[in-house]
Amino acid sequence: MNKCSYKRFENKIYQCEMEREDMIVKKSYKIEVDCANCANKMEEAAKKTEGVKDAVVNFMALKMNVEFEDDADPKTVMKAVLKNCKKVEDDCEIFF
Numbered sequence: 001m002n003k004c005s006y007k008r009f010e011n012k013i014y015q016c017e018m019e020r021e022d023m024i025v026k027k028s029y030k031i032e033v034d035c036a037n038c039a040n041k042m043e044e045a046a047k048k049t050e051g052v053k054d055a056v057v058n059f060m061a062l063k064m065n066v067e068f069e070d071d072a073d074p075k076t077v078m079k080a081v082l083k084n085c086k087k088v089e090d091d092c093e094i095f096f
Contacts, residue, residue, distance in 0.1 A: 030062060033062070042057050051076070
């Protein structure tokens with residue numbers, strides 16, 4: 001999360017300094033899944049995958065939002081997520 005501190009002089013903003021906290025990598029992926037129960041299974045499988053900090057599947061929007069660990073490579077992790085999801089729901093798909 002970025003915080004911005006402004007330096008003011010005579011009611012004018014002269015500088016904005018950004019203080020960086022941990023860089024959080026979050027990505028959204030389009031998915032294909034048949035039912036809400038299957039989407040829940042996919043979410044749980046994704047959460048258990050190494051490199052995933054958190055995952056949320058929205059069945060109605062057919063989207064999976066994934067938050068990655070700090071040192072994780074999203075492409076490599078998502079291949080593992082898809083593999084784990086296929087174990088619980090073999091006809092699901094994640095588009096990345």
